[in-house]
Amino acid sequence: MRRADRLFLLIHALRGRRHAITAQQLAQTLEVSLRTIYRDVADLQRSGVPIEGEAGVGYLLRKGADIPPLMFSPDELEALVVGSRFVRAFGGERLGRGATAALLKIEAVLPAELRARSERTRIFAPQLDNRIESSGLIDALHDAVRQRSVLRVWYLDGQQRASEREIEPLCLTFWGGTWTLGAWCRLRDDFRNFRPDRIVSHAATGEVFEELEQRDLDAYLIAVGAQGLDNG
Structure with a gap:
């Protein structure tokens, strides 16, 4: 996280609070060390931000320094x-x-x-260590989509048949329990949907693909329509 972003989040964490928030809580929220929080608070105070409090006690933004609240229903x-x-x-x-x-x-x-x-909101989505989202795979595939990175994947289809593919990842779709990776498959020379939980392994080839008109995201969305979760 950039320091400027961290300072911005730190100020927002203090705004609108009636009670002091400890440096430990701030460190956990921003995922930084206590030493970083102490240093950032001191720097903000020296720059004129009206933060009150001290290490071991907690911090507050001085009354009257709030910005107007966001108007949400x-x-x-x-x-x-x-x-x-x-x-x-x-x-x-x-x-x-x-x-x-x-x-x-x-x-x-x-x-x-x-x-x-x-x-008080009583709709929860627990974070569990045994789900695919905790494995780092979704992050890796998301990065490949954003960077237009050609991937080499070893994939198992619905009949457990293995194949090696080079794919151009275009999007990720979450179906309420199952993910699919929409991509142009160079082996099939067509669009395919791949389930990440059936990707045995993957590696970046180092190649960046260009989204051509006939095989870009718009073309993929038209082609797949309402097809099933896995047609790899």
């Missing part, structure tokens, strides 16, 4: 909270961190009544 807020929980549970590690940071920014500027409402 209770239903809108609950949707954001529930959505962030699902992203943290099913979106992979990188998007999970982003969802946590985004929700922190939102809750930091909410009035007390709405913040309490967000804490």
Whole structure:
């Protein structure tokens, strides 16, 4: 995380609070060391940010320094909270961190009544170590999609037949329990959907592909329509 982003999140974590938040809590939220929190707070105080408190006690943003609260309806807020929980549970590690940071920014500027409402939301998405999202595979495939990186994958189809493919990954789709990776398959010379849980191994080839008109994301979406989860 860039230092500028970290300082921004630190200020937002302090905004709108009636009670001090400890350096330990801040460190856990921002995933940094206690020493980093102490240093960042001191730097912000020297730059004029009205932070009160001290190490071992906790920190508050001086009363009157708040920004106006975001105007969310209770239903809108609950949707954001529930959505962030699902992203943290099913979106992979990188998007999970982003969802946590985004929700922190939102809750930091909410009035007390709405913040309490967000804490009472009873729709949960537990993060479990035995799910594919915790393996790092979804993050790796997501990176390949973003970077247009050609992948070499060893894949098992629905009949457990193994094949080696070179693919151009175009998108990831979550079906409420199952992921699919939409891609152009160079072996089949066509679009295919691959289930990450059937990818035995994968490796980047070092090649970056160009999204050509007949085999880009738009063409893929038209081609697959409402096909099944796995046609690899």
